[in-house]
Amino acid sequence: MKNAPYRCFAEMPLSTIQPDGWLREWLKNQSEGLTGHIEEAGAPFDSVFWGVPPNPETLGKESWVPFEQTAYWIDGAIRCGCLLGDTTLIERAQSQIRFALDHADADGYIGHPDFKNGFRWSHTVFFRACIALHSATGAPSIPEKIRLHYVGDNHPHSKERDVTNIEIMLWAFEKTGDGLLLEKARRAFEENSLIEAGHDCSLSSLLSDKCATEHGVTFNEQAKLGAILYSHTGDARHLEASLNGFRKLDRDQILASGIPSSSEHLRGKDPLDSYEVCDIADYTWSAGHLLRVTGDAAWADRIERACFNAAPGAVTHDFRALQYFSCPNQVISTGCSNHNLFFRGEPWMSYRPNPGTACCPGNVNRIFPNFASLLWMRDRNGGIVSAMYAPSTYRGPLADGIEGAITLDTAYPFEETVSFRFDLPKAVAFPFTVRIPGWCNSASLCLNGQPLKERCLPGSFVTLKRTFQPGDVLELLLPMNFALRHWPLGGVSLDYGPLVFALDIREKWQVDAGGPKGNQDERFQSAASRSGPAMRFPNWEIHPDTPWNFALALDVAHFAKQIRIERRPLSGNPWTQSSSPIRLHLPARRVRGWEIDQRKEIEVERYLEVEKGVWRMGRIHQRGDYAFTPQLPDPAELPDRLESCVETVTLVPFGCTRLRLSIFPFADNKV
DSSP, X not given: OXXXXXXXXXXXXGGGEEEXXXXXXXXXXXXXXXXXXXXXXXXXXXXXXXXXXXXXXGTTTOOSHHHHHHHHHHHHHHHHHHHHTOHHHHHHHHHHHHXXXXXXXXXXXOSOGGGTTXXXXXXXXXXXXXXXXXXXXXXXHHHHHHHHHHHTSOOOOOSGGGGGHHHHHHHHHHHHOOHHHHHHHHHHHHHHHHHTTTSTTSHHHHHSOOOOOSBHHHHHHHHTHHHHHHHHHOOHHHHHHHHHHHHHHHHHTBOTTSSBOBSSBBOOOOTTOOEEHHHHHHHHHHHHHHHHHHOOHHHHHHHHHIIIIIHHHTBOTTSSOBOSEEOSEEXXXXXXXXXXXXXXXXXXXXXXXXXXXXXXXXXXXXXXHHHHHTSEEEETTSOEEEOSOSSEEEEEEXXXXXXXXXXXEEOTTSSSEEEEEEEOSSOEEEEEEEEEOTTOSSOEEEETTEEOOOOOOTTEEEEEEEEEOTTOEXXXXXXXXXXXXXXXXXXXXXXXXXXXXXXXXXXXXXXXXXXXXXXXXXXXXOTTOSSSSOEEEXXXXXXXXXXXXXXXXXXXXXXXXXXXXXEOOOOSOOOSTTTOSEEEEEEEEEBTTOOOEEEEXXXXXXXXXXXXXXXXXXXXXXXXXXXXXXXXXXXXXXXXXBOSOOEEEEEEEGGGOXXXXXXBOXXXXXX
């Protein structure tokens, strides 16, 4: 076995992590929702792709797409099932892994014959599921079979997303010590940068100042590869390429909720720019690699921001429907409300079991299981690292063969205190590391009620090297402050600690019974439904039922004093409007004439068949009845459009909303 000598942190085995509190509630919703009933999303999830012999009638005709989509689900289902101890979910996903691994070719190749000499991006996705199963069970056969898959042929893995197989090769190298895997990974990386020199993810492009415009998933998946390779080779240029690539995302594309605009290519920071739900999974997955490699707390901040805001906001709270595109501003969500140019006017921004291309119904299952997998890590010295915060328990080795448990008891991100309880068989000396978020300027630590002297600098990790006693309680206090962020067109958003806040718009939910891929079943009734026929996994149309056209009326110099915080007890699932543990009340003014954008004719970007079987991206005009979230009012005209009356509005966490306004016009209201 080879460790990655230049990596700061290593992930813990999945079997050592137990989610608790609101995180466990979220994962249970997944298992009872789409994760446990993925067939409700329709094709391709109503068929098995990795767990059956290939059909001779389809050989030479299979597309990689359903293999990618179903592999996303297998990965999320395995992690979710293992974290919950849900044997039914584990077995359903594991059966496909077991079949695929047990039916490798004589040369070691795993998977459908059509891809043996073709595009192998779907293998990257599927092998992540295999890695998750290994993390939960420790089965030694999994690394060995993956090793044989890569060393058994000469497939180059150097074109397009094929190159992402580097991630899996290096995992297998670390587990088996086979140096050929490292050499294959290095060669694929170098060849990719030569073959696709102009691509946004080539080495030269990543190191440049060039603004990326690549497909969002492709960029997130490929840009991290240099950092993973660096962790094994120490080649600093490879690490810098990855870091610079993601710095450019921060500069050009990261939106208020923490995800880069990607509809489907990288766009900008316009208040109506949106992101594909796949990118929530893929961006946080890549950020997890960069966190482990660099040990930089900023990556944990990024993951938390995305998972506490974008992720819950893109799905219904019962995890039975999701969006394909999600946006910081979306005041209507219907079958014709997608305001993005790509497939404009389609149901892609409505909440459905399958609102667009089926990659998102598969990939959405990975987000929070992957987040839970990153909560606890191990540093280079064997110490325990609490990298991110959610209620959970680590149970496993501590030092010198001694095992114990550390329970993280918290309502974070809804409260400021993170408490660690050490359940130990006896006194144990080991390093224990906690993270100070970059937004927190006055963090402090107490052990058994006594203040500690360690410096808690924003954006750092703090390591305690001491002998911990059974029953010790370590408290980390993370005081939250308000922050205003500025966006194009004069827009502002409001943060409180790791949470982004959005207007509390009353939502009117209706079932679109005539829409595609909705499963009517009178035995079930979604908790979100207020009317309409009972359906188990319905298509939703959501309209605003209260005014939403507000500009924040705050004094920039003293805005925090104008905000009143209302706190409520946390119980069950906190990611709903009614159960939100934090609500903010602050002044605002209505904007006259700012209304939902009704149109009869639109321009649409979509795939067009230019000749039989040949498809290209193109633009067309089409007619219909469309209703879109409007752009922010022109800042130059805003003063003349403001109502004179100042009202008090309520904001809730972004992740509690399905209709939302989180980028507001700004009306300076000096006090």
